Amino acid sequence: EENGVKSTIPDKPIDLKNYTKLCDLRRKFQVLYKVEFQTACKVETHSCRHATKAANKEKNQNQKCIPYDYNRVVLEPLDDTPDSDYVNASYVDSLLKPNAYIVTQGPTENTVTDFWRMVWQEKASCIVMLTKTFDFIKVMCMQYWPASKEKNETHGGISISILHEEELANFHIRTFLLAKKEEGADDKEERRILQFHYTEWPSHTCPFSNSVLEFRRRIRAVVGSHQTGKNGPMVVHCNDGGGRSGVYLAIDANLELAEEEDCFDVFGYLKKLRQSRKGLIENLDQYKFVYDTLEEFVVCGTSWFPVKELSQRLKQKSMKNVITKINEYQREYQQICKQTPRYTIGDCAGGHRGDNREKNRDVLIVPPDNSRPYLTSFQGNNFTDYINAVFVDGYTKPREYIVTEWPLKHTCGEFWSLVYDYECAAVVVLCVPPNNTQNFPSFWPEGRHSKKYGPVFTIDHISHNHYSNIKTWVFRINKKIVSLTELMAGVKAPPKTVQLFQLGCWPMGHKVPTSTNSLVELMNMVERWRQRTEYGPVVVVSPDGRSRCGVYCAANACIEQVIQHGEVDIFQAVKTVRRHRPQLVENM
Structure with a gap:
């Protein structure tokens, strides 16, 4: 029995054309997700000496989500401050590029300076924030950027101001201007960095797949898929640099692999995440969500187009497919019906x-x-x-x-x-x-x-x-x-x-x-x-x-x-x- 189930664990990346079959099988036999998740979580752990030092312990929001020594981000130490080289952050590879990401916890009052020192030192390409600052009754992460465009803040010699802010239903995009005067330099060095802030993802839950895919599309439009040499890693954080950050990395890295090699490696990448940092993808539901979101990407593909193509697209959409005998509108509508959630009486x-x-x-x-x-x-x-x-x-x-x-x-x-x-x-x-009907009273x-x-x-x-x-x-x-x-x-x-x-x-x-x-x-x-x-x-x-x-x-x-x-x-x-x-x- 054990070996039978174990044999379904993928030992190599899955081609996109076979991916939906793989998902169907897992939906039918839910235990397969569990076996994969538990197998991947059994990886050997590494030492965390720096993260558990007495002086550094209070710099961690959650003692379960701490960096391993071998891949932690080491800050340039400050003079006469012991342990100032520590920040709760880890380098994580994507499936194509070493150190593509830095996963970190949401800054707290006493670590916000370390956060900005890291962003500056590592020449971060952008910041991806996956948590609200305040969720339910708990502060998840301090607001580490200025409250309005008129104000600017300084942390550790780096001044931060907001140039632009755009709001969408599930996320906000902010452009920050960072400025720092290096020792011995006459004038300040200035850099622009974008922050993508997903606002509708409460901790320990899963958001909506289509919104997360849209979020990633906006990020990649700016950052590009293979970051060029001059740009540093993408900084990703939720409240503790655990579950939600792991989910985003798994989706992003697999989609990047698909663009290059037409395959996904969900299980292989989960093993890699677990060896890179504790707590990345924290539960089975989040692991299933990665599978579902990638499936949605395969099934729905790209559905947006520039408005100037509207009339030619409408013509194409009304033409019948020779084999299936339905037009594009009908195909899309069937797809939507297939993916609509079903609610039980208990949900309502x-x-x-x-x-x-x-x-x-x-x-x-x-x-x-x-x-x-x-x-x-x-x-x-x-x-x-x-x-x-x-x-x-x-x-x-x-x-x-x-x-x-x-x-x-x-x-x-x-x-x-x-x-x-x-x-x-x-x-x-x-x-x-109609007037005066009992059924539709005037209100x-x-x-x-x-x-x-x-x-x-x-x-x-x-x-x-x-x-x-x-x-x-x-x-x-x-x-x-x-x-x-x-x-x-x-x-x-x-x-x-x-x-x-x-x-x-x-x-x-x-x-x-x-x-x-x-x-x-x-x-x-x-x-x-x-x-x-x-x-x-x-x-x-x-x-x-x-x-x-x-x-x-x-x-x-x-x-x-x-x-x-x-x-x-x-x-x-x-x-x-x-x-x-x-x-x-x-x-x-």
């Missing part, structure tokens, strides 16, 4: 609870608990924190949209609680149901009179504008405090303003709107309104909280990508939108 327990079941139009479409907004306004003892709604990422901001269904008669109070609690800037309604005041929804929220009409296909209203939401504890504590509930937009050219039952121009104009109006207010999320409403909302969110993200980067990637936009609710784009 909140919406299936007895007191919440009646708040869903369809018990088959219930949000997963880890991606639904929880209501926080107290409306009475028979109200819960539940509304059938789900967060969707935009292109530049995470959780930019909240998708929900048209409220039922008894959930209008919950709807306004959602808008109030999450400080939403706009509500976008993508349909016009905003049509005239100029105020109207109360639920026991707590009153909506005042401030102004309205009606265009041919789009109607808009600006409302003030007033909240009455009804909780005794809050009344006693003197909690105030300030009124909030929101604009509601209703699209009039998408008849009930139609799969797409009758006027694409109006849909795009609606998006522009929402964007202009959000620029004037604080950029709060947008609530997107359709009769059933499914298909239409997905079209709106995905199209909006695509337009933002065109504006920001001159690229089109519909495949990934739709994939991202369907992440927490597979019904968000449900037909060709």
